[in-house]
Amino acid sequence: QGIVASAVPLASMYRDAVQADPIGTLLDSKENAQTEIDRICTIYSQPRATYQVRIASPQFSIGDIVTVTYYRYGLETGRNLLVKQMVYDVIQDTAQVTFWGLA
Numbered sequence: 696q697g698i699v700a701s702a703v704p705l706a707s708m709y710r711d712a713v714q715a716d717p718i719g720t721l722l723d724s725k726e727n728a729q730t731e732i733d734r735i736c737t738i739y740s741q742p743r744a745t746y747q748v749r750i751a752s753p754q755f756s757i758g759d760i761v762t763v764t765y766y767r768y769g770l771e772t773g774r775n776l777l778v779k780q781m782v783y784d785v786i787q788d789t790a791q792v793t794f795w796g797l798a
Contacts, residue, residue, distance in 0.1 A: 703736035
């Protein structure tokens with residue numbers, strides 16, 4: 696068991712974060728753990744956001760990257776986002792979809 700930290704700067708929106716939840720891994724060397732935390736911090740060096748929408752009959756799956764266009768939230772020209780979660784309503788034939796990506 697070990698702890699590593701990263702010198703990679705995070706986006707300013709995270710500046711008040713005191714700590715993050717521990718990330719469990721099966722990495723067995725400090726060097727590999729350092730590489731992983733640097734990779735994660737690089738992801739969060741740019742602001743990220745989640746977006747939730749209800750969609751009728753979605754034609755994609757969790758893990759897919761889809762272009763989301765909406766008239767608000769900076770999505771007017773479309774943005775590629777990761778499908779993070781889908782909760783289906785089979786009666787309504789819809790899904791509450793959570794997307795994640797650049798803010």
